[in-house]
Amino acid sequence: TGISYIRKALDINPKHEDSWLLLIKYYVGKNDTASFVAATQESVEHFPESANLLDVRGMACMMMKKNDEALSNWNKASRLAVESGDLSLASEVFAKSGDVYMLMKKNDSCFAMYDSALYYSPNNVMVLNNYAYYLSVNNRDLDKAERMSLQTLRADSKSPVFLDTYAWICFKKGEYNVAKLYIQQAYFNGGKTDPELLEHYADILYKTGSPAEECRKYWQEALEMRQSNQEESDYSNYDNLKKKAESGEYVE
Numbered sequence: 001t002g003i004s005y006i007r008k009a010l011d012i013n014p015k016h017e018d019s020w021l022l023l024i025k026y027y028v029g030k031n032d033t034a035s036f037v038a039a040t041q042e043s044v045e046h047f048p049e050s051a052n053l054l055d056v057r058g059m060a061c062m063m064m065k066k067n068d069e070a071l072s073n074w075n076k077a078s079r080l081a082v083e084s085g086d087l088s089l090a091s092e093v094f095a096k097s098g099d100v101y102m103l104m105k106k107n108d109s110c111f112a113m114y115d116s117a118l119y120y121s122p123n124n125v126m127v128l129n130n131y132a133y134y135l136s137v138n139n140r141d142l143d144k145a146e147r148m149s150l151q152t153l154r155a156d157s158k159s160p161v162f163l164d165t166y167a168w169i170c171f172k173k174g175e176y177n178v179a180k181l182y183i184q185q186a187y188f189n190g191g192k193t194d195p196e197l198l199e200h201y202a203d204i205l206y207k208t209g210s211p212a213e214e215c216r217k218y219w220q221e222a223l224e225m226r227q228s229n230q231e232e233s234d235y236s237n238y239d240n241l242k243k244k245a246e247s248g249e250y251v252e
Contacts, residue, residue: 014046017053024056036060044073051080055093067100074100082120091121098127102134110134125152125162133165136172145169160191168200176207195225199241206250216248 003026006019014020020043027036040060043053054077061070074097081090098113114131117124128148135145146169152162163186170179183197183204191197202218223245226235235241240251 014042017043017047017050020047021052021056024053033063037064049080051077051084051086051089051093054080055089055096058093058096062096062100067104070100071097078116087120091117091119091124091127094120095124095127095130099130102130107134107138107140123151123155125155128152129162129165132169136165136169139172142169142173146173158185158189160186160189160194160197163189164191164194164197164200167204171200171204171207176204179204180208193225195222195229198222198225199237199244202244203250212248215250216245219245219248 003023006023006026010016010019010023020039024036024039024043027033027039037060040053040057044050044057047053054073058070058073058077061067061073074093078090078093078097081087081093094113094117098110098117101107101110101113111131111134114127117127118131121127129152132145132148132152135141135148146166149162149166149169152159153166156162163182167179167182167186170176170182183201186197187201191201198218199222202215202222205218206212206215219241223241226238226241243249243251
């Protein structure tokens, strides 16, 4: 096959960056994690100054839950991308770093990375959405969060992810009726299989006076999805969700 020729060619002469990227893309398509991880490691040994290869190596490290190593690769990749003028790649790398810092609960570092991502790509809607959502979760600068979230809705007014984020910002601002309008749109635009969105839906319904049994129905659906995905230990709000699903009462 074509990919075996690329692999053999790289064994003979590994100094072809594009061939490494093709090989890595092939392993991603095949969902071959072990080969993907190995190829990213080998590629950066031959191309330690390649922003693209350092980027995918960072992704491999993140998959292995080696967050510090991922951030180290991305730090170098973003610097090289900026120096070479590849601002789109720089923005994507800063965004990924922000996502990892959020997983590590390093909020200030996360927001600094998102600021850098938006500096190089001001209309990056995924960064705008994530930044807005995490600001709302942390009850920080809700007006800024609202502005960024509205920018994503101007780009895609039917995205359940973007609608959910805007609804949650309104919820955090105490604008419960507006929140209900947007969370319903999110729910009916493909959000019925997202446990976080379902939990938000129930929280907002509760605050707008819906019957406890209706709220409980959505909390229970969200809980069952979390349980089927084995997220009991990963989801930090799991205990609160369980209480809401059992009692039909909102818990902060």
